Amino acid sequence: MMLAALMLVYAGWMALCLAMTRHQRPLLQRELGRRASALLRSGGGVLLLLGLGAAVCAQGWHIGPVAWVACLAVSGIALVLTLPYRPRACLRFAGLALALAPLLAAWA
Amino acid sequence: MKQGFRQSMAWLHTWGGLLCTWLLFAVFFAGSLSFYREELTLWMQxxxxxxxxxxxxxxxxxxxxxxxxxxxxxxxxxxxxxxxxxxxxxxxxxxxxxxxxxxxxxxxxxxxxEPRETVGGSFFRNFHFSLMLKRTGYWIVGMATLMMLVALITGVVIHKKIFKDFFTFRPGKSKPRAWLDVHNATGVMALPFLLTITYSGLLTLAYVYMPAGMIAGGIDSERFLSEISPRQEPPEARSGKPATLTALAPLLEQARRHWQGAAPGSVTIHHPGDIAAVIDVARRRGTGITARIEPVMRFDGVTGRLIAAQEQSAPGAVTYGAMYGLHVAWFAEPFLRGLLFVMGAMGCLVIASGAVVWGAKRREQHGATHAAVGYRAAESLNVAGIAGMAVATAVLLWANRLLPAELAERALAERQWFFGAWLLCLPHALLRPRVAAWREQLWLAAILLALLPFAVRFSGGLSLPQALLQGRGAVAGVELAALAFAALLAWAGYRIASVKPALPRARPARPLPEAAA
CATH class of the missing domain: 3.10.450 (Nuclear Transport Factor 2; Chain: A,)
Incomplete structure (x- = not known):
């Protein structure tokens, strides 16, 4: 379940990153419209909150939020530091993370 | 003052941060290792x-x-x-x-x-809040921690594009710019952790730093601590009549049921063998987020009858326990503990990258020819404070393996090896050219850590393959982490060595970096 939280948060950060014009070209080779960006922004926010839900399910209300903040920081830093070197790989990993998250949540 | 608010904050961030860089790096480094205190202690025995x-x-x-x-x-x-x-x-x-x-x-x-005498993982824990200087150390670390808090807040103030640059890292840009990106991005992402760990760190020793409330209430720090931990009243005196102790297992089971499955951590038996015997069972620490306020159940030592089950601590104790608990993270299961360790390492990266930005900016402003004594000293301190810390830690782990197990004052000798190695890193950093100093210290630490799994030959205990096969996570984990850090440090040393200075070196009389090979 904690792993699911980490995956959700990573995908959420990626969606928020994709919502920013300056990151769209290196990641997608094109710029997205205003609507698509807004959709990505809210989708990213929802994913981050789903991550909180998964962390709270895994660890309860007293430790869950702490674990969520840890997930936010670690996945965010991992994303930022690898993004300029391997943008496409980051994008693929975010897709994989999103696909894996429900499986991991169901498994554990 | 003519400067704007942001400029003065930038000044405070730069110089206040620089002043405490080396100390804060050491504190964060040792503090991060303390998340694995018990595993390190086990490995060292x-x-x-x-x-x-x-x-x-x-x-x-x-x-x-x-x-x-x-x-x-x-x-x-x-x-x-x-x-x-x-x-x-x-x-x-x-x-x-x-x-x-x-x-x-x-x-x-x-x-x-019969475990050998060793400083154990507690060394890093004690070093990170006391520098092994007792009260003086508390104060030095406390000042630095306060400066860290100031640096975090001023950092947010002077970061103009905190949201726009949220995911920005441009390694292709100039060196100060790329390192500033690293400093900003990791600092912002890790900000909740950094604020929490810094603030809760200050609070763990609040009774030392701000004793005004205690003094006004007429209590000293010992009394404060004993009131926070829910110790039961001392039992009545020994009667002198012998009696057989009741079986412990049923009491532990009863306590476990009472705490809804949370395990007992310790059993204290007062007046063993006497008719007045009393048994206190304390819950294992790390059951919830709070620390130091684990509840205690008291039983009659002869009949096994429950005397008292202390349920709730006072609100003040719970507040302190929650802050303390957040800092020491006894609650963290292995996955979360790993994340916290990575975040501690990120804290180190924020501090170290700040120091690198400072150095790179100075060199950019004044050119590579700038060689003022102060800058040179600060750069050397960067090397000894950051790379030297890794060298000293690797030396401590080796000393633990190599010093004879029955040596008298063995723990002291281990400490001396740590501090000796750290001290020697400073003259080395002062005498060697900057890049060579970085590279040599990083590589020395990398070599020592890479060879650490072979040290088992000198000490006995489980080798890395044995530990892996038998599933001893703590022992295997320490050695695998040593190998991972060896790879990381070797890579860092390689990257630093591959950076060519843009301008000819300041003092041609100095040997070139290649001389090290």
Missing amino acids: PELHQAQRGGDDGLAAALAVLQQRAPQARSWTIALPGPRDPVIEARWNHGKFDRKAVVVLDPATGRAL
Whole structure:
């Protein structure tokens, strides 16, 4: 379940990153419209909150939020530091993370 | 003052940060390692590597040893094995604290083990808040921690594009710019962690730093601490009439049920063998987010009747316990502990990258020819404070393996190796050219850590393959982490060595970096 939280948060950060014009070209080779960006922004926010839900399910209300903040920081830093070197790989990993998250949540 | 608010904050961030960089890096470095204090302690005591949890967790064996060694003791305390600590510890107390009044047992066989004397993982814990200087150290670390808090807040103030640059890292840009990106991005992402750990760190020693409330209330720090921890009242005096102790296992089971499945962590038996015997069972720490306020259940030592079950601590104690708990993270299961360790390492990266930005900016402003004594000294301190810390830690781990197990004052000798190695890094950093100093210290630490799994030959204990095969996570984990850090440090040294200075070096009389090879 904690792993699911980490995956959700990573995908959420990626969606928020994709919502920013300056990151769209290196990641997608094109710029997205205003609507698509807004959709990505809210989708990213929802994913981050789903991550909180998964962390709270895994660890309860007293430790869950702490674990969520840890997930936010670690996945965010991992994303930022690898993004300029391997943008496409980051994008693929975010897709994989999103696909894996429900499986991991169901498994554990 | 003519400067704007942001400029003055930038000044404070730069110079205040620089002043404390080396100390803060050491504190964050050792503090991060403290998340694995118990694992490190186990690794540093190869005599305990084989210990395993068994049927009754060695309770009967511990009682037998205590009965034999200290039948007349005022109290016995048995620390039960836990998920991170495989051995059982039996202590006795004749009225005053005696470090030697303890036997360590293998819970599975009940055999007494004789671990070597070592600083253990506690060294890093103690070093990170006291620098091994007791109260003086508390104050030095406290000042630096306060500066860290100031640096975090001023950092947010002077970061103009905090949201726009949220995911920005441009390694292709100029060196100061790329390092500033690293500093900003990791700092912003890790900000909740950094704020929490810094603030809660200050609060753990609040009774030292801000004793005004305690003084006004007329209590000293000892009384403060004892009021926070929910110790039961001392039991009535020994009666002198002998009686048989009740069986412990049912009491532990009762306590476990009472705490909804949370395990007991220790058992204290007051007046063992007397009719007035009393048994206190304390919950294992790390059950919830709070620390130091674990509830205690008290039983009659002869009949096994429940006397009192202390339920809730006072609100002040819970607040302090929650802050303390957030800092020490006893609650963290292995996955979360790993994340916290990575975040601690990110804290180190924020601090170190700040120092690098400072140096790179100075060189950019003044050109590579700038060689003022102050800048040179600060750069050398960067090397010794950051790379030297890794060297000293690797040396400590090696000293633990190489020093003879029966050496007198062995823990002190280990400490001396650590500090000796660290001190030697400073003249090395001062004497060698900047890039060569970085590279040599990083590579020295990398080599020492890469060879660490072979050190088992000198000390006994489990080798890395054995530990992996037998599933001893703590022992294998320390050595795998050493290998991972060796790779990281070697890579960092390689990257630093491959950066060519843009302008000819300041002092051609100096040997070129290649001289090291």
